[in-house]
Amino acid sequence: MTGLVSRRAVLIGAAAGVGAGLGGCNGLIPQAPPSNLYTLSPKTTFQAEMPRVDWQLVVEEPFAAGGLDTHRIAIMTNPYEIKYYADARWAERAPRMVQTLLVESFENTGRIVAVGRQSIGLRSDFNIKSELREFQAELSKGEIVPDIRVAINAKLIAQPNQQIVASASFERREKAAGPDMLSVVAAFDAALGYVMREIVQWTLLTARKTA
Numbered sequence: 001m002t003g004l005v006s007r008r009a010v011l012i013g014a015a016a017g018v019g020a021g022l023g024g025c026n027g028l029i030p031q032a033p034p035s036n037l038y039t040l041s042p043k044t045t046f047q048a049e050m051p052r053v054d055w056q057l058v059v060e061e062p063f064a065a066g067g068l069d070t071h072r073i074a075i076m077t078n079p080y081e082i083k084y085y086a087d088a089r090w091a092e093r094a095p096r097m098v099q100t101l102l103v104e105s106f107e108n109t110g111r112i113v114a115v116g117r118q119s120i121g122l123r124s125d126f127n128i129k130s131e132l133r134e135f136q137a138e139l140s141k142g143e144i145v146p147d148i149r150v151a152i153n154a155k156l157i158a159q160p161n162q163q164i165v166a167s168a169s170f171e172r173r174e175k176a177a178g179p180d181m182l183s184v185v186a187a188f189d190a191a192l193g194y195v196m197r198e199i200v201q202w203t204l205l206t207a208r209k210t211a
Helices: 018-022 094-109 181-210
Strands: 056-059 072-078 081-090 114-117 126-138 147-158 163-175
Touching: 056 094, 081 181, 094 114, 094 126, 094 181, 126 163, 126 181, 147 181, 163 181
Parallel strands: 056 114, 056 126, 072 126
Antiparallel strands: 072 081, 126 147, 147 163
16 A cells, blocks of 8 residues: 555645644534545556456445544544544545445446446446445544544345345555645545455455356
8 A cells, every 4th residue: 555645635625734633632623614625536456357247336325324424534532532623524425425436446447337326327236335334533642643444344235136145344544644634635545445446356256256
């Protein structure tokens, strides 16, 4: 994994440092809509031996608990409390952003007939239902540079009978290169990228056995 922001992991607004954003863990929840928007990138590289498949896939929007179902960028300084970076947010709600990036990652394989969101009316052979279980920065006591944790549980559903074919969980931790916001976003990009690549490869290999 590289710690670098890839093609779409760019700052849309101006960069904001964690020192200013955290303010000693006070003022994490912004008083006004933040002006700095961030997005992440889809995966473009995969195992060379992945199969080419002749079926269609719908990627449903992941379920996420209320603390993660938001535009705000979550940070936990203890196991019981979710806070948010001030003056920074995702360009889309986190589950919606992950859905978009998963669709693009599947498309980037060039090995699937069609993939899309449920909302476009694609008649699918398989659906992916998922849960975004972890999607936050985690800051240990006495530290100023956070770890990023991303975890997704995915279920592959055969259509039209809604039969669960397989289920698996994917998780990754990445240490940010520094406390500034761009380093934090870069670590999110690396962690989510790893998880998405694993989901894409798992889906194509697993569904091939049952299609």
